[in-house]
Amino acid sequence: MASIPFTLAALSTSAVPGLVVFGVREHESDDSFVSAIVATEDDELLVRVPRTHQAEVQQSAELLGLAALTEGPRSRLPFAAPTTLGMTRAGETRAVVTSFLDGARFEADELTDDSHLLQPIAEAIAAIHELPLTVAQHGGLPVRSAQDLRVLATRLVDRADATRLLPETVRRRWTHVLETSDLWDFSPTMVHGSLDAELIRVGDGAVTAVLGWSECSVGDPATDLAWLLAGGPEVLDGVIARYARARNSESLSHLRARAALYHELEVARWLLHGTETHDQAVIDDAVTMLDRMVGTGGALGAAFTAAVAAAPLSSEEVIALLDQTPQVEDAQSDTAAFEALDEDRMFGVDTDFIEPLTEDADGDPSPAADDTADQVTAPLSDDDLPRDLTR
Known part of the structure; x- marks a missing residue:
């Protein structure tokens, strides 16, 4: 050795x-x-x-x-x-x-709503999302539309449901979010795609390095925020508030709701990993986590309620809603375009x-x-x- x-x-x-x-x-x-x-x-x-x-x-x-x-x-x-x-x-x-x-490391569950790291984390995420889409287009990285991402999330829920281990209450909650069209009317951005505290290095109160770019693509900016829920809803809200000051973005309530959904869907991925590898310990762990979600909306329930609440809209949001004409494609489509989308990662270009x-x-x-x-x-x-x- x-x-x-x-x-x-x-x-x-x-x-x-x-x-x-x-x-x-x-x-x-x-x-x-x-x-x-x-x-x-x-x-x-x-x-x-x-x-x-x-x-x-x-x-x-x-x-x-x-x-x-x-x-x-x-x-x-x-x-x-x-x-x-x-x-x-x-x-x-x-x-x-x-x-x-x-650099120094930290755990997501160590963050609090007044942590000094929330500002540099928000600025780092905003900077990634402000990168031009040509980074992915010229680099041969995946470029997905909002509806592509919605279909992929729907397929993940369907696969988890097919195991017969997904509680009906949880499945209905996830499906309700996926069927709410307004939440999926957003402009994809450059994303890191697998961001987590484990991949962030800090020093002197700043983010000094970000590792692990295997999921870099044009995707949903909410995916880079989902991991913050490990520190609690207040941590996510604190970062989103600072993130909004760093860049012009969509409705913050919609962004928060999708981040909460992606956070919960990690449990579905864990369940599928266990069933595909026939690892009973992983399956049992995933089932335990899913059972805890039954009977409580958790962060997703609160975020979804806020997103669809009949609150007064700003003039900018009213104009945006008037201009939007969502076209929701069938999540069960068997066209070649959707079949080509890999739920985990696809590469369709030659590279050295x-x-x-x-x-x-x-x-x-x-x-x-x-x-x-x-x-x-x-x-x-x-x-x-x-x-x-x-x-």
């Missing part, structure tokens, strides 16, 4: 031509990857090798997201995002080297980041000539790792 960091250090020199390693240490952050921190003369780098096929797909998606964040978009963000420096083959998979961004680099005649890393984005690499087992990695 002690040889793993040194093997990863060797792989990093193959991935980044001219790299001189001054030291290496273990890095434990995700069991899905074998990883280490490599010290250079001026900086520290992170080298990771996926252990499983699922981790490899996630890594491919993150590489695509980071590639889309070119110098222009990065200059508009008030925090740093990792930079991909190189990659090389490691057994049947690949080793990827990125910049290493460290999907497959490992090979070496050219000069020994420098270069993309394989016949690589395509639809190639599938087998899961990484201990037998597949370089000999030193299994010691």
